[in-house]
Amino acid sequence: MSETEGADRRGKVDRPGKEVGEGFGEAEVAELCRDLIRIDTSNYGDGSGPGERAAAEYVAEKLAEFGLEPQIIESEKGRASTIARIEGEDPSRPALLIHGHTDVVPANAADWTHHPFAGEIADGMVWGRGAVDMKDMDAMTLAVVRDRLRSGRKPPRDIVLAFLADEEAGGVYGAHHLVDRHPGLFDGVSEAIGEVGGFSFTVNEQLRLYLVETAEKGMHWMRLTVDGTAGHGSMTNKDNAITELCEAVARLGRHQFPVRVTKTVRHFLDELSDALGVELDPEDMDTTLERLGGIAKLIGATLRNTAQPTMLGAGYKVNVIPGQATAHVDGRFLPGYEEEFLTQLDAVLGPRVKREDVHSDKAVETDFDGPLVEAMQKALRAEDPIARAVPYTLSGGTDAKAFSELGIRCFGFAPLQLPADLDFAGMFHGVDERVPVDALKFGVRVLDRFIDAS
């Protein structure tokens, strides 16, 4: 693996993006991110992905270089995660977990400006699948930890590092495996940081919000089935499974679940009203969302439960009415609203539809308070005087769901200061995923300060 190819082409420095006077971690973070992107860790959800083992070994090697003794744990062949523990100044204090996943969703190279697994650095950005989800944070964590190990700066309390397989398919072979089978690795851990949060949203010249994830929606991925009467396509049939199913699916697809203002959404809106100096009405979220530009799609989905039809299946010949039709639906519910969600869902679907889960996971929520949140605020403000951290709910799911089973308070905090015009939310699983090199360096500085204050 060539380390300096990109830099040579730029002809200036011996490390991509290295500038005079910057720290060891800042100097190598882009390179670490690029190396990780070059390891194709696509997760197809069927165990066929090629690269998690190589990524786990890469991470272990980078940590071992400065004296840690990481463990590589495989749940199945090739499904490898790397774990390490760093001793803190006061080992009697509860430990902090910093976790990141090393797998990525697949990418179709033909759609991309730069090859998704080339890890190119161009226009001040590191390009490639995983640049924001989440090899950026993996690289920032490695860079900060390596710098601290190298210079002998102990964290105030123990830190457990976890670089995990399989997050993109629900974490069964990664975080859930470790939590279920090796919970001792997380002994004494009280709090955790990971994705998806800590990124900036510039409101104006006086204010930049950093969205810290404190809650996640839960999920019901489900299969809907209607059984009808099979028969010849030329004859009348009042019990056609396709017709019945399609009516139910269409009703569901058009259905709007009611707005539910959870604790986290309330807190987010309060902070935003305060910041903008205007009253935001949760009942008139359309107006509120208009003010949020690129992050509206992130926030808009956290105001209500949702159920999106995503797959349909029925029939095998044009003149045969099949006896059964199926559909798949991606359902997401807010913390505290699972029961309401399922009740309303069944009411919309009606009695003909049989509903079963193909995968489900819980919602999680923690309060936005305490010393760790103060440490985030402090670290952000030290690097960005107009920073203000605010809590938000993620509409998707992360490995936080697994770790919360151990009673760990989980936060999405992977700090990045982003250009105001970058469509960051759109890059998750999107085409031309990329992260500014300066944002990675900012993240390294903030994480380093955060660890000191934690």
Ligand SMILES: [Zn+2]
């Ligand atoms: Zn992710």
